[in-house]
Amino acid sequence: MINSKIRFVTALALVASASAIYAHGDVAPQAVDTEGLKDLPDGKWLSENPYRGNKEAIKIGASAYNQNCARCHGLQAQSGGIAPDLRELGLHYDEYFINKVRSGVQRNGVTYMPAFEDVFDQEAMWAILSYIDKRHYEYKDKDLAELYEKAK
Template sequence: MPTPCRPTILPLPPRLSACAIVLLSAYALLLPAPSQAADLAAPDVDTAGLAALSDPDTERNPYRGDARAIAIGREAFNQTCAVCHGADADAHRSPAPDLRRIGQSCRRVAEPALRLRCQTDADYYFRSTVEKGKIKLGIEHMPPWKGILSTELIWAIRSFVESAPRTSHP
């Protein structure tokens, strides 16, 4: 059964060179079966503990630091994201990027207003990527989750991911 972690090959842009087409075709032969959006399922989690969003289009995580949102986000992450990004967001030996790194450099920004802007940009990037998915060179690396994960659940997952401890591995 395909998983959301398996890339999907999308149609190539018409101006791609013949060499790039040959290389991408060879690469495509090495890939496992493509994922299908129909295989994606919303996690079975109780979101009743999440506060209603005053602005559903907010670019900033409204649940940052909220213990209940972090717990709900952890449960949702482990049901939907862990197959690619590692259980409990520990991306060690997982095929997808370590999501705990998104916005991590913002902590080093000394100016409070700039640090807030940096965090907001990282939050927006996270939400946008989850909703739209990730496509590089016509290959779907992550499927879009819009319509499957609610905005509240995306922010809860973000809250969990940014609070997940980074462990060192041998």
């Protein structure tokens, strides 16, 4: 009798831990099609977003963000509390952003965000930031025409 109770409690604990692991669903990264964006040099990571204000990059970045980032950072980059609200980044955090996305975020041995350097090329990462830039402008009630003027 005691043995069957222990088995039941153990099975219940395993089910509960498995559901916690998969709470965010399938988190396998989704491919990002960056066709239409200018190619960036292989092996040379830029420290500034070359696509800022580029409408095509924003469109590609929105799709990539929704497929790969929204689970934790929230729909339209508005955090639900799991991860930082990326609309707060602003335009002066390019190097910070790219380093966090490339390397991931770990604290005290716990991974809070995986590294994406081996998953996405820099075109995809900068396109995502281009979308986040747009969300920042909208969040701060800034004129989007000003952002689009920054396109290179």
